[in-house]
Amino acid sequence: MKNELEYQKFKGLIVFCNKCKRNIHNKQKGKKCSHPIDRQVYKAIVRTGSGYERKTKILEAREFDKAVTEFLEFKEQVQNPELYQQNNKQMQSPYLKDAIAMYIDHMHDEDVPHHMKKHLTESYIKSTTTFLKEFVNFVVKMGANFNAYKLGSINDIVVGKYCNFLDEKNGSNYTYNGKIKTMRIFFNYLIEKEDYDLKNVWKKVKLKSEKPTDISIADKDFFDLLSVISPDDAYAQIGKTHRFMYRRWLKDLIRLKAFTGRRNAELFAMRWNMIHYEDGMPIYIESPNIKVNKQQNNFDEKDFQYSYIPVGEELLDLLIDLKLNEYYDSDEYIIAPDDDNRVNLEKHTSKYFSFFFKKLNRSYTRQLKHLRQTYITQEDMFLSRGFSMQHSNYRITAKHYIDKREVAKQMALNGFRIFPKQESKKALQKGTPDNKKRATSL
Template sequence: MAKKKKLPNKKHKGLYIYCSVDGCKKNFSWTNKTIEKDGKNVQIEPLCKLTNRKFSNCKNFQFHKYKSRLHVPGTKSGTISKVLDAENYKEAVVKAVDFENEFKGNVESSDEFEFNITRYYLLQSQKQYIYYLENIDVAEHKKVERSQKYIDEILFCLKLFNESLRSKKIKPKFFLIEKVTDIHVGYFHKYLLDFKGYKNKTYNNKMTAVKGFFKWAIKEYKLNVTNPFDDVKKRSTIVNKDTITKNEFKELLEIISPESGFVQVGKSRKNRYKPYLKDGIELALHTGGRREEIVELKWNMIKVVDDEPSYIVVPNLKVLRQKGEGFNDNVAPKIIPITQSLKKLLLRLGYNENMGSHEYILSPDRSKTSTNAIMNNLSKGFSHYYKQLNTDRNLQFKNLRKTYLTHLASTLGGEAKSLSSHSSDEVLQRHYINKKIVSKAVKEMEIFE
């Protein structure tokens, strides 16, 4: 019977665990490690690509294989890999060493690798790019934190590009990167618009993602070519500035129930209702936070002035990630004023009982769920129930943030920037804890009151 495979903290170089399940195909360079979080040592695990569960909870562990990947001499990022026939780590190390010795012998006795040193094929280079995004074999100072969702989206865009080439009888596996020209970008352009039927915003996102791959490849492999995607023009998009009305919001909360949450997804019948859905929707409206900001809210983020909850200090997660660790120390947080309506909501959710604690405000028990799961449930739940209102509008969860910012701008005018963080660092540093602005928002701002 197959046993779950693990990797020690100081593993053999180039050794990974590979999941062979269709739709996953993920390489795990580690299975468990300790990090410091909020002054405490916390055990973390990588997440399964399919289920978003912890590695140790993966139900497909029998499909996990040890895999060895080696650097091809004479290249900067060229690699060769082999799935190892090993049931445990010790066996995998022995097999990996055998593979390394065999590979070295082949290199020394053959001119084949010299022939391929400067030939970079599209498909293999795309795999290397995904490894780069996952920080595999990336120098410590160059590592950037990226979500698995972001990496999966990039991979999907590269697959679309490959599909457009295959539709023209071009095989990405044997197609050199430097041979990609305007003609092939044109194939992709037509494929996205005519075959996939994507709208302008989606088209722009796909083009940008593939352009990013070529930018990396040209720099990584020192190719003497220009980026074939440089001349792609972004197509015009219409920004959805719709806000939810008072009546819509009231009716939406009234219809949210387990009985009306069922929806057919393919062959499966799912229930979009979640016990925390109403609370999440109300928090979104009264804080103006993005999904992750709402899901990550904790009681100790609430600051008290004159014995009253006055404002919430929220890390600006989007900007923090953009700047990266070591470069984001001066990123100003967001300041959310606690209006009378938000105060009532927080009291109902348990402010008095949880004041100052490290517990999450929304769905505090995270033992059987995750931030990503709650985020997805909020989006899907909102869309499902809003459609039942039959308003002939296509509002999404993010429209709650737009509603909040509209009311904030109406109340504070130009001062709203200092709270929403949509401004320069200089303005934020000057205003983000300006008690007069917070006080004004608390006293004057009302949303559906």
């Protein structure tokens, strides 16, 4: 039985699977698709003549010769700017399935001018695609024919039913908000980037309250966690997979995260020659700010923005443990130098952290990202200058990273006051036990 649409080599015409959201055809090795043939479509890709810009379209044809005819008509419209502008509205597919396919291409920066590329992470694209598919499954369960379901059918009634559906699933507020935000951003893209005549009905949905992200990790939790990380009893059941969660570099990675406060991708990109020395002593690590550089399309080293991490006592001890003198000015990675797949290393690290933290049997949970908050909180208290070594805008630091509970505790222990203390002999003689204890500790 035929399991793929007919394909002959034809420049600009490909076979695209609406299920796995990738290009497939018989002439490309490693691009096979096991999904049913009814999930496959012909897709046209035409250059506009403006630099590297391209236009794409999911074709209606189900036969190769008809797809070629439709492709040539589309190509003529694209290469004639005036005609293209006049027919742009007519070329817009009204169907949800085509809009989702187009949006996924957009997230992968296909047909996006160089200066407008987002360079989104695979994890973000994957989660967004998953949320979009969940909405598709929802409308199908409502009785809709996905292949014929139009964007204009998504009105307040549909949105309300979908919100109720999400509520009944009893997922977290984060997940609920993430799914609603995905639909908002998707509709914004259609309206603002593709000029669809739609209203963003998702803007009316009220997001749910979320727990604060300003959580730090206590020193006891940190050291207890390091003590339980070992290859013993380190298997976790994830779905149908029995996965080994221990990695020999995990403790070093956790310590590096705690003592630098950098994002995971930057930790795995950190090399020994990023350490700056003065008078033979390591002073700071000059680490490219990967997130900012991606946002600004900075891929040339001369244009990089950097973060500067002071080599404090704890970080120095870690670097010495990792053989600082042996690797002086080397371009070797600091963490897991023998593994070239840095993306794969980063992919599962947070899960490893969470697995071992559960072994502590705390009444609360902590995540690897909380070590960044811990570092920034301590940095803020140390500097006390209203700026951050981690963010260019201090408001980001104050809103999302400073653990106000820890700040309040340290302020109290350090004798924070609004007005000068008015001492009297009677007050000193009748000091409460708590006051005496705090004074002694200070």
